[in-house]
Amino acid sequence: MNTAENVATEAVNGTKVRSEQGSKPLDSDFETVGEVRVPNARMTATDVNVYYGDKHAIIDVNLDIGKNQVIAMIGPSGCGKSTFLRCLNRMNDTIDICRVTGEIKLDDQDIYDRKLDVVPLRAQVGMVFQKPNPFPKSIYDNIAYGPRIHGLVASRAELDEIVENSLAKAGLWDEVKDRLDQPGTGLSGGQQQRLCIARTIAVEPEVILMDEPCSALDPIATAKIEELIDELRENYTIAIVTHSMQQAARVSQRTAYFHLGNLVEVGETTQIFTNPRHKLTEDYITGRFG
Ligand SMILES: Nc1ncnc2c1ncn2[C@@H]1O[C@H](COP(=O)(O)OP(=O)(O)OP(=O)(O)O)[C@@H](O)[C@H]1O
Numbered sequence: 001m002n003t004a005e006n007v008a009t010e011a012v013n014g015t016k017v018r019s020e021q022g023s024k025p026l027d028s029d030f031e032t033v034g035e036v037r038v039p040n041a042r043m044t045a046t047d048v049n050v051y052y053g054d055k056h057a058i059i060d061v062n063l064d065i066g067k068n069q070v071i072a073m074i075g076p077s078g079c080g081k082s083t084f085l086r087c088l089n090r091m092n093d094t095i096d097i098c099r100v101t102g103e104i105k106l107d108d109q110d111i112y113d114r115k116l117d118v119v120p121l122r123a124q125v126g127m128v129f130q131k132p133n134p135f136p137k138s139i140y141d142n143i144a145y146g147p148r149i150h151g152l153v154a155s156r157a158e159l160d161e162i163v164e165n166s167l168a169k170a171g172l173w174d175e176v177k178d179r180l181d182q183p184g185t186g187l188s189g190g191q192q193q194r195l196c197i198a199r200t201i202a203v204e205p206e207v208i209l210m211d212e213p214c215s216a217l218d219p220i221a222t223a224k225i226e227e228l229i230d231e232l233r234e235n236y237t238i239a240i241v242t243h244s245m246q247q248a249a250r251v252s253q254r255t256a257y258f259h260l261g262n263l264v265e266v267g268e269t270t271q272i273f274t275n276p277r278h279k280l281t282e283d284y285i286t287g288r289f290g
């Protein structure tokens with residue numbers, strides 16, 4: 001167990017986290033504590049606000065997503081983690097009453113540019129959901145679908161190669177190579193989630209967004225996905241929402257703590273779990289609420 005994970009476990013179990021009592025911002029002070037910018041940003045969010053009708057769900061959030069890093073987004077239920085994650089590939093566009101303001105860039109591209117086509121954006125910034133959602137198609141076609149619609153392949157041989165590589169990168173190839181023509185929905189939950197990750201990888205994304213990808217999985221399947229996330233970091237940038245602080249500690253290098261739509265604190269994962277600077281972060285990681 002690494003230090004952050006150790007401390008996350010201790011924090012949840014009630015052991016006191018090291019902190020400098022007395023110097024922390026007050027509960028009501030929501031100015032983000034910590035460095036929201038990183039030198040090697042892949043995505044940059046500036047003054048982002050999100051509204052569902054009158055409900056102000058994300059309030060003035062500034063945050064970079066660093067290249068080849070995993071950033072974990074944590075916080076109590078309803079604090080806006082999924083809402084913010086969905087801003088990063090314009091998935092909120094699909095919700096009629098949702099309005100997003102501010103600026104989000106993928107490298108130099110403003111992803112809210114009216115002229116931008118969201119279909120290729122959602123390939124560049126792929127998403128893996130809480131509940132595995134394979135298409136009602138064969139294992140092969142689940143992976144082949146994206147490359148086909150995005151016109152990434154010229155021949156069947158090329159497509160075969162993408163299918164094999166994507167399944168291999170998702171750690172699923174050996175388990176499914178002899179049953180590629182069988183339905184994806186016939187796999188176990190953990191296998192289905194790795195199939196969905198393979199499907200995301202198949203269209204060569206730059207960023208992968210994961211919203212509680214392990215919450216429907218058992219500990220063994222979870223461990224496999226966590227190992228996979230660590231390997232994928234070499235080639236991709238990953239943002240993961242999780243309710244498990246141990247998971248955040250195990251898989252991420254940076255952690256962002258949200259509370260009531262505000263980004264309260266962001267920092268190195270080890271720092272967040274060993275020495276949180278905001279009282280709200282400390283209360284959350286020590287299990288006082290959430
Ligand atoms: N489609 C929607 N329509 C209206 N309000 C919404 C919608 N989706 C989310 N909200 C509201 O926005 C706020 C943030 O919700 P969000 O789902 O982003 O939280 P979350 O941090 O992901 O919570 P959880 O941990 O429970 O998944 C909540 O108050 C929620 O009720």
Ligand SMILES: [Mg+2]
Nearest residue numbers: 081082083211
């Ligand atoms: Mg959520």
